[in-house]
Amino acid sequence: MLDVFITSxxxxxxxxxxxKYPDFRTHVRGLAKLIKEDPGNIQRELKRLxxxxxxNAEKQGNTKIxxxxxxxxxxxxxxxxxxxxxxxxxxxxxxxxxxxxxSI
Numbered sequence: 001m002l003d004v005f006i007t008s009x010x011x012x013x014x015x016x017x018x019x020k021y022p023d024f025r026t027h028v029r030g031l032a033k034l035i036k037e038d039p040g041n042i043q044r045e046l047k048r049l050x051x052x053x054x055x056n057a058e059k060q061g062n063t064k065i066x067x068x069x070x071x072x073x074x075x076x077x078x079x080x081x082x083x084x085x086x087x088x089x090x091x092x093x094x095x096x097x098x099x100x101x102x103s104i
Contacts, residue, residue, distance in 0.1 A: 010037050011045045018055065018068045019075075019082040025067040054078075 006012040013035040018024060028046065032039040046066055049055045056069045069075065 008045065010035075010041045011049070013037065014042065014045055014049060015054070015078065016082050016086075018049075018066075019079040022068040022070055022075075022079070025065050027063045027065055031066070 006015060014031070017031070017035065026034070028039050028043045031046075032042050035042070046055060046057075050057050050066070053069055054072050054075070055066050057064045057066050059065075072078075
């Protein structure tokens with residue numbers, strides 16, 4: 001269902017991970033392994049999501065660590081949409097993996 005509203009597959013996977021797990025923190029390559037996407041595409045989408053305020057970025061040495069900005073204006077609403085979308089897919093019996101969920 002989210003694919004109708006968020007057309008970028010990579011962006012959708014990133015939003016799902018950070019909305020479902022708001023305390024999740026990682027760098028580009030860690031996220032690339034988790035959601036099985038190209039690090040270059042992930043980096044581009046992370047920058048976009050940081051620019052609009054959904055993500056925070058913190059420099060640690062040569063690495064940027066991304067985390068959810070829980071103060072983002074529509075964070076709770078977006079989180080609810082992600083959760084409801086996944087529940088709807090499960091209820092319909094068409095559970096398509098939107099992303100590989102991190103083992104936290």
